Amino acid sequence: xxxxxxxxxxxxxxxxxxxxxxxxxxxxxxxxxxxxxxxxxxxxxxxxxxxxxxxxxxxxxxxxxxxxxxxxxxxxxxxxxxxxxxxxxxxxxxxxxxxxxxxxxxxxxxxxxxxxxxxxxxxxxxxxxxxxxxxxxxxxxxxxxxxxxxxxxxxxxxxxxxxxxxxxxxxxxxxxxxxxxxxxxxxxxxxxxxxxxxxxxxxxxxxxxxxxxxxxxxxxxxxxxxxxxxxxxxxxxxxxxxxxxxxxxxxxxxxxxxxxxxxxxxxxxxxxxxxxxxxxxxxxxxxxxxx
Amino acid sequence: xxxxxxxxxxxxxxxxxxxxxxxxxxxxxxxxxxxxxxxxxxxxxxxxxxxxxxxxxxxxxxxxxxxxxxxxxxxxxxxxxxxxxxxxxxxxxxxxxxxxxxxxxxxxxxxxxxxxxxxxxxxxxxxxxxxxxxxxxxxxxxxxxxxxxxxxxxxxxxxxxxxxxxxxxxxxxxxxxxxxxxxxxxxxxxxxxxxxxxxxxxxxxxxxxxxxxxxxxxxxxxxxxxxxxxxxxx
Numbered sequence: 466x467x468x469x470x471x472x473x474x475x476x477x478x479x480x481x482x483x484x485x486x487x488x489x490x491x492x493x494x495x496x497x498x499x500x501x502x503x504x505x506x507x508x509x510x511x512x513x514x515x516x517x518x519x520x521x522x523x524x525x526x527x528x529x530x531x532x533x534x535x536x537x538x539x540x541x542x543x544x545x546x547x548x549x550x551x552x553x554x555x556x557x558x559x560x561x562x563x564x565x566x567x568x569x570x571x572x573x574x575x576x577x578x579x580x581x582x583x584x585x586x587x588x589x590x591x592x593x594x595x596x597x598x599x600x601x602x603x604x605x606x607x608x609x610x611x612x613x614x615x616x617x618x619x620x621x622x623x624x625x626x627x628x629x630x631x632x633x634x635x636x637x638x639x640x641x642x643x644x645x646x647x648x649x650x651x652x653x654x655x656x657x658x659x660x661x662x663x664x665x666x667x668x669x670x671x672x673x674x675x676x677x678x679x680x681x682x683x684x685x686x687x688x689x690x691x692x693x694x695x696x697x698x699x700x701x702x703x704x705x706x707x708x709x710x711x712x713x714x715x716x717x718x719x720x721x722x723x724x725x726x727x728x729x730x731x732x733x734x735x736x737x738x739x740x741x742x743x744x745x746x747x748x749x750x751x752x753x754x755x756x
Numbered sequence: 757x758x759x760x761x762x763x764x765x766x767x768x769x770x771x772x773x774x775x776x777x778x779x780x781x782x783x784x785x786x787x788x789x790x791x792x793x794x795x796x797x798x799x800x801x802x803x804x805x806x807x808x809x810x811x812x813x814x815x816x817x818x819x820x821x822x823x824x825x826x827x828x829x830x831x832x833x834x835x836x837x838x839x840x841x842x843x844x845x846x847x848x849x850x851x852x853x854x855x856x857x858x859x860x861x862x863x864x865x866x867x868x869x870x871x872x873x874x875x876x877x878x879x880x881x882x883x884x885x886x887x888x889x890x891x892x893x894x895x896x897x898x899x900x901x902x903x904x905x906x907x908x909x910x911x912x913x914x915x916x917x918x919x920x921x922x923x924x925x926x927x928x929x930x931x932x933x934x935x936x937x938x939x940x941x942x943x944x945x946x947x948x949x950x951x952x953x954x955x956x957x958x959x960x961x962x963x964x965x966x967x968x969x970x971x972x973x974x975x976x977x978x979x980x981x982x983x984x985x986x987x988x989x990x
Contacts, residue, residue: 648826651859
């Protein structure tokens with residue numbers, strides 16, 4: 466009898482890992498997309514998510530807007546923030562050394578964190594929405610996580626369709642392969658950069674909607690999301706969208722199942738040890754981009 | 757159709773072009789020939805505004821476009837097949853052609869032009885779902901030319917289309933010049949393969965160390981003693 470309970474908990478951990486994987490894949494997609502096109506890693510990407518979570522909380526709890534509108538505006542706010550980030554922070558340093566570009570986005574990370582602390586304080590905030598658990602036999606799964614998974618996968622699928630079917634999406638895929646000749650095709654690279662930044666921001670805003678249903682908001686929440694997102698992208702091969710997608714699920718399983726066998730914190734430790742080991746074995750990423 | 761006058765350009769402190777002037781009339785095929793490093797590619801890059809000239813003017817069908825942003829040049833009806841083909845290696849042939857039809861006016865006629873490109877290059881239809889990076893050199897050149905045709909240009913700029921290709925493929929690429937002319941395209945081609953290119957163009961300019969040294973009908977240049985001695989080794 467004891468083994469069967471154990472099995473159910475293990476299955477639950479695997480399923481939770483799968484659900485977490487979808488959310489992490491969404492975060493990785495946004496970061497990867499921006500890196501693939503503009504060649505700059507937004508270290509502050511998770512802080513955009515944090516701002517989005519606060520925006521939704523402020524609109525819904527403080528201003529009394531319906532939650533759906535809060536979500537909609539939240540996505541728009543972060544998309545605009547992404548465009549602003551590109552226009553005023555990244556564009557001036559496009560020709561600079563990569564380390565300087567990285568430092569600039571690092572500066573934005575601390576700025577956003579500090580700004581959120583000043584404006585919203587250090588208290589934990591939440592929407593006060595409690596979503597029920599879904600019980601299937603002896604399994605119990607959070608419905609917020611299930612919704613997050615479905616929406617994240619749908620958004621990833623939608624982004625994929627956008628990239629593969631539309632002219633703009635095709636240009637986004639092309640520009641990472643040869644930026645120099647894009648003007649010959651009538652493509653204005655600056656415009657593609659701006660739109661990609663807004664799209665990456667929009668995806669961060671959507672992630673904020675999904676996260677705010679599961680977690681409390683505080684100014685440092687980006688620090689628990691950012692490093693994981695970045696490591697997933699590196700693991701999948703920076704800029705490789707499919708690699709990032711797969712790596713998110715691998716990483717989520719390490720966190721979830723690792724946390725099941727030991728403790729939750731240990732799940733992260735195991736995942737990071739796995740990451741470091743992989744960096745020795747395959748430094749170009751688990752699913753290296755074909756060159 | 758195209759008029760370049762007094763064009764000077766370079767990279768940093770290095771000047772590659774010194775007051776180059778040339779003209780291409782509608783329906784003509786014109787070549788710019790010359791040795792390696794003469795500034796031929798620089799000239800094409802300046803004409804398509806990828807490179808900012810330091811002096812001179814560019815005019816297309818009577819319109820001065822010397823200050824136009826590079827991505828708007830295609831709107832004048834000028835398309836360039838860049839040196840080294842520069843396909844997007846991890847995009848399929850069809851997606852490469854799709855990028856060629858990126859401008860709003862080209863999108864409207866995407867299907868029709870795709871059909872035209874496939875009729876011109878049946879090989880591209882066979883390979884349409886293959887990554888462009890996996891094509892042979894000659895096929896890549898076809899794809900690159902096809903991509904430039906997707907915007908429905910009036911003037912086609914070709915930068916060393918024969919470079920790095922096997923002799924037999926070079927023949928077919930130059931044969932293609934005739935086809936394009938028959939289709940009504942005006943062509944400005946930059947080539948090192950002087951003997952071959954002079955057989956398919958009407959006129960040519962000889963560019964040496966950034967200056968136009970000679971110009972005239974292709975047959976005249978082909979027969980000229982100094983060109984034969986200096987470039988054709990006869």
